[in-house]
Each structure stands twice: as structure tokens, then as C-alpha cells.
Amino acid sequence: MKIIRVITYLFLLGISTINAQKKKNIKPNIILIYADDLGRGMLGNYGQKYLTTPNIDKLADKGMRFNNVYGCQFCAPARASLISGMHDAHMQPWSLTKAGIYVKEAKEINLEEIYKKIDKVSKPAKENEIFLGTVAQKQGYTTAEFGKLEWGFATTAQRVKSHGWDYHFGYYDHVRCHGFFPPFLFENGKLVEIPGNTRIDCGKTFESESPENYKERWDMTGKVKYSEDIFIEKMLGFIDENNPKKTDRPFFIYYPTQLPHGPISVPAVDPELKNNPNLTEFEKEYGTMVKLLDESVGKIYHHLDKLGILDNTIIVFTGDNGHEVYTKQEGKTENTRSILGGGKFDNITTKYYSDINGDIFDGNDGMAGLKRDNWEGGVRVPMYWYWKDKIKGGTESNQLIANYDILNTISELIGGKNYDEKDSKSYAKTLLGGKSEEHEYTVYASNLGPAIVTKEGWKLRYQKTTKIFQLYFLPDDYREEKVLNDKYPKKVKKLTALLIKECDGDLENGSHAVFVRPEVKNKKK
Numbered sequence: 298m299k300i301i302r303v304i305t306y307l308f309l310l311g312i313s314t315i316n317a318q319k320k321k322n323i324k325p326n327i328i329l330i331y332a333d334d335l336g337r338g339m340l341g342n343y344g345q346k347y348l349t350t351p352n353i354d355k356l357a358d359k360g361m362r363f364n365n366v367y368g369c370q371f372c373a374p375a376r377a378s379l380i381s382g383m384h385d386a387h388m389q390p391w392s393l394t395k396a397g398i399y400v401k402e403a404k405e406i407n408l409e410e411i412y413k414k415i416d417k418v419s420k421p422a423k424e425n426e427i428f429l430g431t432v433a434q435k436q437g438y439t440t441a442e443f444g445k446l447e448w449g450f451a452t453t454a455q456r457v458k459s460h461g462w463d464y465h466f467g468y469y470d471h472v473r474c475h476g477f478f479p480p481f482l483f484e485n486g487k488l489v490e491i492p493g494n495t496r497i498d499c500g501k502t503f504e505s506e507s508p509e510n511y512k513e514r515w516d517m518t519g520k521v522k523y524s525e526d527i528f529i530e531k532m533l534g535f536i537d538e539n540n541p542k543k544t545d546r547p548f549f550i551y552y553p554t555q556l557p558h559g560p561i562s563v564p565a566v567d568p569e570l571k572n573n574p575n576l577t578e579f580e581k582e583y584g585t586m587v588k589l590l591d592e593s594v595g596k597i598y599h600h601l602d603k604l605g606i607l608d609n610t611i612i613v614f615t616g617d618n619g620h621e622v623y624t625k626q627e628g629k630t631e632n633t634r635s636i637l638g639g640g641k642f643d644n645i646t647t648k649y650y651s652d653i654n655g656d657i658f659d660g661n662d663g664m665a666g667l668k669r670d671n672w673e674g675g676v677r678v679p680m681y682w683y684w685k686d687k688i689k690g691g692t693e694s695n696q697l698i699a700n701y702d703i704l705n706t707i708s709e710l711i712g713g714k715n716y717d718e719k720d721s722k723s724y725a726k727t728l729l730g731g732k733s734e735e736h737e738y739t740v741y742a743s744n745l746g747p748a749i750v751t752k753e754g755w756k757l758r759y760q761k762t763t764k765i766f767q768l769y770f771l772p773d774d775y776r777e778e779k780v781l782n783d784k785y786p787k788k789v790k791k792l793t794a795l796l797i798k799e800c801d802g803d804l805e806n807g808s809h810a811v812f813v814r815p816e817v818k819n820k821k822k
Contacts, residue, residue, distance in 0.1 A: 430461020
């Protein structure tokens with residue numbers, strides 16, 4: 298009888314332990330892939346004709362695709378906006394330190410000295426300030442960031458930690474991110490040398506094509522280990538070590554990629570592109586950068602599946618800003634800010650389009666403009682959310698969302714609070730088949746000036762150099778060719794007031810100029 302009671306007790310204890318284990322592991326792992334300069338037109342899911350992206354497309358086919366997503370004008374403000382949950386048109390206290398301070402031989406790097414110089418000119422995070430990483434930490438997540446530095450143009454280990462990342466592996470300097478064969482990277486503040494990579498400039502190449510530049514690109518002296526391979530290897534190792542089946546804790550990984558940001562540099566041309574007679578050599582190499590990013594997404598997906606944790610992992614794939622053309626070739630795409638055949642775009646009556654400026658890939662998906670512009674092609678980005686059996690596969694949403702919305706969306710999905718002090722608005726209910734409250738409008742900054750877009754599709758852009766406002770209705774004017782100021786003067790007046798308000802009263806300095814990039818050097822007062 299005593300033996301039966303013991304067996305019964307052990308059985309019930311086992312059931313209790315299993316239930317407790319299930320409760321511990323109920324929160325999903327999250328991997329956020331933040332692609333760099335990836336115009337949505339480069340993806341198969343958006344109709345790319347010259348290369349395939351099966352792994353990224355799979356996230357859309359098995360998850361949800363968002364079609365009305367806004368990033369920022371370029372990478373540094375985009376990453377700051379993403380992890381802070383604030384839009385980039387504010388008079389922000391963000392100071393993005395000038396890059397280049399880490400461009401030295403490994404033996405010449407004095408971290409203590411560099412950190413002091415950066416801290417002297419760039420404001421650190423405020424105490425108890427909320428960032429994307431801290432949102433996950435507060436819900437019991439182990440957090441990690443890989444790849445490109447997540448804030449500004451030069452950073453420190455302490456700054457990365459203050460943004461909520463328990464673990465970090467990657468670059469601390471933006472200039473170094475423009476090469477793909479780094480002689481060293483940083484792991485939790487410790488300099489890690491990469492054997493075989495000896496180029497101080499990380500193997501950075503020239504941004505235009507010529508016989509001389511081709512020769513330089515393919516001189517592999519001191520270029521042994523490609524950075525994308527290093528990051529994915531480290532990331533998969535982190536997943537192994539932090540597998541929730543072993544740790545009882547979910548993980549949140551943030552991966553701001555280098556790819557496919559230029560200058561163009563690849564270890565080999567992808568076989569799919571190698572013999573395509575419609576592409577130049579330079580175009581094949583750029584297309585390979587997109588293919589390499591797609592392969593990385595596949596490696597992450599299959600590794601999660603192999604470990605048996607794919608079913609409870611959210612994968613988010615999106616980008617920082619609109620398309621940029623890196624295949625600069627004489628007579629074709631030699632100057633993306635000028636009209637082929639002579640003359641410059643005035644960005645009032647004339648502007649960049651892929652079909653008139655030689656971009657065979659149509660990377661901005663037929664929209665006007667490029668990175669740094671306030672045309673749609675400069676800020677509209679792809680976005681896919683995958684979560685098996687939780688997010689219905691093959692679905693699409695035209696809800697107006699922005700990169701800064703990810704903060705509160707993730708917080709709601711993992712049981713956290715809504716951070717009302719942020720511009721971020723959660724769309725978690727939309728992801729799960731319901732209806733989320735939508736932004737009435739979103740705003741963003743650019744080199745040309747700020748812009749505002751409403752959920753109905755009205756857009757007002759401001760041109761700083763001419764002081765001109767232009768009104769468009771995007772549902773009927775995808776290419777932004779019909780200015781509607783005269784027809785809808787009241788709409789112009791209303792949106793102008795809203796835009797000024799969101800720029801904290803200053804259209805000139807409330808856009809782009811908020812991103813101060815001081816020299817990283819000691820200055821005497």
C-alpha cells in the first residue's frame with residue numbers, strides 16, 4: 298500500500314513538473330531581422346524577376362505580409378527609432394556620434410580612451426529609459442544583438458547594454474560596417490580578432506564599376522572570413538546555448554544586418570545569377586548580396602526547426618529604409634541623384650524612378666525616390682511576421698504601421714505593458730486575426746524634409762530648400778505624380794498643422810538635423 302502511495306505521489310509530481318515546464322516555456326522566442334537598405338522590390342514576394350528569395354518569401358507565404366510599412370530615411374535614425382519606439386521627426390535628444398574612431402589596427406585600439414571620447418560628445422541613455430531590449434528583459438527574456446551597431450555611428454559596450462541587450466556580437470563603428478571582412482569584432486565589449494582578415498578597412502571596396510575597381514574587389518588578400526558567415530555562426534551558437542528546452546527562458550534576438558548595404562562585396566557570385574546574360578557583373582554581385590541574406594534567413598529557420606523550437610518562435614523580417622542603388626555604372630546608374638543624360642532632379646517636378654535611371658532590379662518597387670528621400674521609395678519597407686499556427690499563413694494587411702510600432706507590438710505579444718509615453722502603437726491583435734487600433738497618421742524625416750502619411754493614404758511632403766508642400770493621394774497615385782494642393786487646400790492646411798506639431802514646431806530642425814554627428818575627439822571648452 299505504501300509502495301502504491303509512493304508511485305502515485307511520484308506520478309503526480311511528474312505531471313506537476315511537466316505542467317510547470319509548459320507554463321515556463323509558454324512565451325515565444327523572437328528573432329527580429331532588420332535588413333539594411335533592402336528595397337522591397339528586391340524580393341521575390343514583391344515580384345523581383347532576376348533573382349529568387351525563397352526563404353524570405355516563405356515567411357510571407359506561411360505568415361503575414363504588411364504592405365503599408367514605413368521605416369526611416371537611412372539606417373542610423375531607423376535603428377534608433379526602432380529600438381526606442383519613437384519616430385524620427387522629433388527634436389530628439391539623440392546624438393549619433395561620427396564614425397571612424399575604431400578604424401585602426403587591433404593593437405592600436407584603446408577601448409577606455411575611445412569610450413571616454415564617445416561619452417563626452419554623445420548623450421547616454423537616461424536611467425530607466427525603455428528600449429526594445431528592455432521590454433523583452435522585463436518579461437524574462439534573454440536578449441541578444443548581432444551584426445551592425447544598433448545605435449548611431451559609433452558605440453560602446455555600455456551603451457549596447459543600456460539598450461537592453463544581455464549579449465552582443467558585432468561592429469561598434471559604422472565605417473567598418475561598409476566592409477565585409479573585419480579583422481576584429483566585439484563580443485560583450487571584448488575585442489575579438491578574426492584570423493585571416495587583415496584589412497584595416499574591413500575590405501571596403503569602391504562604389505562604382507571600372508576594370509580597376511573590379512580587380513580590387515576580387516583581390517582576396519587579407520579577406521578570408523565573410524562577416525555574414527561569422528554572424529550567423531555566432532547566432533546559431535547562441536540559440537543552441539539558450540535553447541529554452543535547456544534554460545527554461547525564451548530568447549529575443551535582434552539582427553540588424555549589413556546586407557545588402559554596399560559597397561558591393563561578396564566571396565563568390567551566386568550560381569543562380571552567374572550566367573544570366575541580362576545582368577552586368579556588378580549587378581550579379583549585388584544580387585548575390587541579396588541572395589546571401591536570403592540564405593541566412595533559411596539557415597536560421599532550419600536551425601530552429603532542427604532544435605524543435607520553430608513552432609514557438611516568432612520571426613520578424615523587415616528593413617530600415619527604402620532602396621539604394623549600389624550598382625553605379627557609367628551610362629546606366631552612374632548617378633542616382635541626377636537625370637541620365639544630364640541635369641539634376643529638383644525633387645519637386647522631377648525625381649528618381651528605377652525605369653528611367655537604369656536600375657534593372659526596380660528595387661524600390663516602382664515607387665519614386667531612394668534612401669534619404671521623403672518619396673515613398675525612400676521609406677516604404679517590406680515586413681513579414683511568422684509564428685506557426687498563431688499568425689495565419691498567407692495573409693496580408695494594409696494597416697498603416699511604422700518601424701517604431703514594433704516595440705509595443707512585441708510587448709503586447711509577450712504579456713508586457715503598453716508604453717504610452719512612446720509613439721509606438723501595437724498591432725498585435727492584427728497579427729493574431731483580430732483588429733488593432735490604427736495610427737491616424739505616421740511621420741518621418743528625410744534629407745529633403747519631413748512628411749506625413751494618413752491611414753487613408755493622404756500624403757503631405759515638405760521640401761526644405763524650396764519651402765514647398767506637396768499633397769498626394771497614394772491609393773490613386775502610387776508613383777506620386779499628381780500634386781493635389783489646389784484641389785484640396787483644406788487638407789493641405791490640416792496636414793501641415795499636424796506635421797509641424799509632430800516635428801515639435803520646427804520643420805527645418807525637426808527633421809534630420811536632430812541627428813547630430815559630432816566629431817569624436819576631445820574639445821577644450
